Amino acid sequence: MGLPWPFARRGTSAAAEVPGPSASGGGGALFGRPLAALCSQDGTLPQPIQDLLALLHEHGPSTEGIFRLAASERASRELREALDSGAEVRLESQPAHLLAVVLKDFLRKIPSKLLEAELYEEWMSALQKSSRQEKLAGLKEVAGKLPEANLLLLKQLLALLQNISRNVATSRMTAGNLAICVGPNLLSPPEEHTLPLDALVQVTGKVTRLVEFLIEHHGELFEEEEEEASGLAGASAEESPAPGAEAGTAEVPPVAPESEPPKSSSGER
Secondary structure, three states: OOOOOOOOOOOOOOOOOOOOOOOOOOOOOOOOOOHHHHOOOOOOOOHHHHHHHHHHHHHHHHOOOOOOOOOOHHHHHHHHHHHHOOOOOOHHHOOHHHHHHHHHHHHHOOOOOOOOHHHHHHHHHHHOOOOHHHHHHHHHHHHOOOOHHHHHHHHHHHHHHHHHHHOHHHHOOOHHHHHHHHHHHOOOOOOHHHOOHHHHHHHHHHHHHHHHHHHHOHHHHOHHHHHHHHHHHHOOOOOOOOOOOOOOOOOOOOOOOOOOOOOOOOOOO
């Protein structure tokens, strides 16, 4: 089944094109390193992350509770360690829920987070604009301040999450549900570790609303890039649509963030 650009996977192992551990010895090959340091010279994301996104784009829309339900703690740890060591991993043989947990863990460990902690106040200020068009303009301006690698991964992640939310009839995950599960991994204020619990709860709520808006308006925020992507996809001729591409219409009740089974590898509050 063909996948729409930019989610096509290459016929390589998940270990391909992952930079080795830094000379300083800090961290492994993938988790906890600056995103720009992981990208290849031509600016593309590391192959394991490309493969994770592609597989979740393929199977996520048809997997109930994707990004919400936990995976085996042992399986999650073993897969993270294998990817971090640069070992060859056939990700296509792994369950979708396990891939989602590992992707969330990768996002959470990006230094300063994907949306950049230093831009927290600017994200919040843009979200508080009165009109929808002002919000879109403000958020697009802040997104333009992200490092190129962060912006590239953000666009692909939002496209994935939007596709899952459009197939809510099978995924049972709305944009709001996904924002609850993924949002805290994407942004936090610089002083997060010094905030009292009640302030952290407020921050989580604000970040969740931001990520929900970004998912729902992904196409409008990156309209020019979407048109360019469509043109590149069309050049590959008659490509089959991704499974579950039609939008679902069923309504799903909000998912409580603490509804995961006790054994969770993500370590989230």
